[in-house]
Amino acid sequence: MFKKKNIIIFAMCLGVFLTLIDTTVMNIAMTSIQASLHTTLTGMNWALNIYSLLFAALAIPLGRFSGSIGTHKAFIFASLLFLIGSFISGASNSIQLLIVGRILQSIGAAVVLPLGMAIAYSTAETVEEREPIVAVVALTQGLAAALGPSLGGALTQYFSWRWAFFINIPIVIFIVAISLMTLEIKNEPVNSQKNDLVGSILSMFGLFSLVLALIQGSSWGWTSFNIIALFTFALLDLLFFIWYERRIDYPMIPMELFSFRNFNAASLVMIISTVFQVGIFIVLPTYYSKILGHSVVSSSVLLMAVSLTLTICSPVASMALRKVGPRITMFTGFILMGVAYALFGTITESSNIQLYIACLFLGAGYGLLLGPSQVLGASDFKGSLLTASQSVIFVFRQVGLVLAFAIFLSLFNSHIEQIGTTYTKITAFTSIYKTAVIIVFASSLLSLLFKRKIK
Structure with a gap:
């Protein structure tokens, strides 16, 4: 029985890994895809962003x-739908077909991720037994974010950009086969509770508006009518959603979740830490390979340093959380990320060793934040509360990811255009992190939002 549990957890983690890695797998391959499909940059941006847009909007209701x-x-x-979307994306001969494939992928992913986490957690019989599983799932999420750009770049360089999608197919077949062999299918109980249709519609439209505004802000203009209207609609939608959910007996998101101090703090840390982590990951591979002229493999090896310390620190921090306490863990995590940003902000063309050290600090800091945030976000919840908590935590993580794209990628692209005038090849990169380092260190104060100890 123990082995069966491990097999289930492994399959669910693979599903979580695939859905998250496809958020960033296209980043480095965009130039190759654009040339292959003879499309515009606008079309490419929609193919890239539609996945994150629908993934965040649909995860909770679906x-x-x-x-x-x-x-x-x-x-x-949902896994099979993700497989079909991956095949269409890889086989597409037009940008329109690629977007269709990405839409199908995102719908499948919006179900696979929250249910994969819920199924993995359900294999535990006690909260104490669940905590290491939560830590493993959190580690899987962190590694997916770390490896996405590098994997996409390596597959594009040595095979074709199409393999960034085709590689999903055998893995999904394996996941489905394991699921059919190990999960209860025929006599599985179903949720007979009435579904919250109004709440689902409100959450979808609200999240869609928010994420669309964040994605398109730099191209449409942050003060343009469309962006202001989207942000305004998202805010009004949120207020009405909260009002409505408090008044029905079958809410899509139980509002009692937000009465738990550690859950609220973990949600906020998930957003902020994701912004800081993704803020490096979406810029560093492009900077290292395209601007400095290193190979995609070299940038992949660089990001492996992040993965190394993330792999070590995330589960260790999660397991030691009860002994050390959330405050010390979170404070240390942000300080380490601050050190990483300070190192990134002071590199020179010849400081490869400093880059590797910075990546090691980044992985360690994010590991101390990611795993514990996931554990604290799960708290002592069970059943529908547990599923809802993890869906909400995931959406907050996606918001952090899109925020990072909106802030760091737009800044980097702007700086690249000014190389030779305002910036050099180095300062186009370092100036971003010199400014951000103060904010990263200041974020360590968020640790005070947690309780000193957890029971």
């Missing part, structure tokens, strides 16, 4: 509705 047909069945169906 995760909730999936219980009506059974969590295990829904996970398998």
Whole structure:
């Protein structure tokens, strides 16, 4: 039975890994895809961003509705939909078909991720047994974010950009096969609770508006009518959503989640830490390979340094959380990320060793924040509260990811255009992190939002 649990957890982690890695796998391959499909940069941006846009907007409502047909069945169906989307994306001969494939991928991913986490957690019989599983899932999420750009770049360089999508197919087949062999399918209980249709619609439209505004802000203009209207609509939608959810007996997101101090603090840390981590990952590979002229493999090896310390620190911090306490853990994590940003902000063309050291600090700092945030976000919740908490934490993580794209990528692209006038090849990169380092260190104060100890 123990081995069966481990197999289930492994399969679910693979599903989580695939859905998250496809958020950034296209980044470095965009130039190759654009040339292959003879499309515009605008079309490429939609192919890149539609995945994150729908993934964030649909994760909570689709995760909730999936219980009506059974969590295990829904996970398998969604995995197959993700497979179909991956095949269409890889085989596409036009930007329109690529966007269709990405849409199907995102719908499948919006179900696979929350249900994959819920199924993995359900293999534990006690909260104490669940904590290491939560830590492993959190580590999987961190590694997916770390490896996405490098994997996409390496596959593009040595095979074709199409393999950034085709590689999903055998892995999904493996996941579905494992699920059919190990999960209860025929007699699986279903959720008979009435679905919150109004809340689902409100959350979808609100999150869609927010994420679209963040994605398009730099190209449409942050003060343009469209962006201001989207932000205004998202805010009003949120207020009405909270008002409505408090007044019904079957809310899509139980508002009692937000009465837990550690859950609220973990949600905020998840957003902020993701911004800081992704803020490096979306810029560093492009800077190292395209601006400094190193190979994609070299940039992949550089990011492996992040993965190394992330792999070590995330599970260790999660397991030691009860002994050390959330405050010390979170404070240390932000300080280490601050050190990383300070190092990134002072590099020179010849300081490769400093880059590797910075990556090691970044991985360690993010590991101390990611795993514990996921554990604290799960708290002592069970059943529908546990599923809802993880869906909410994921959405906050996606918001952090999109915020990072909106802030760091737009700044970097702006700086690249000014190389030779305002910036050099080095300062186009370092100036971003010299400014941000103060904010990263200041974020360590968020540790005070947590309780001193957890029971």
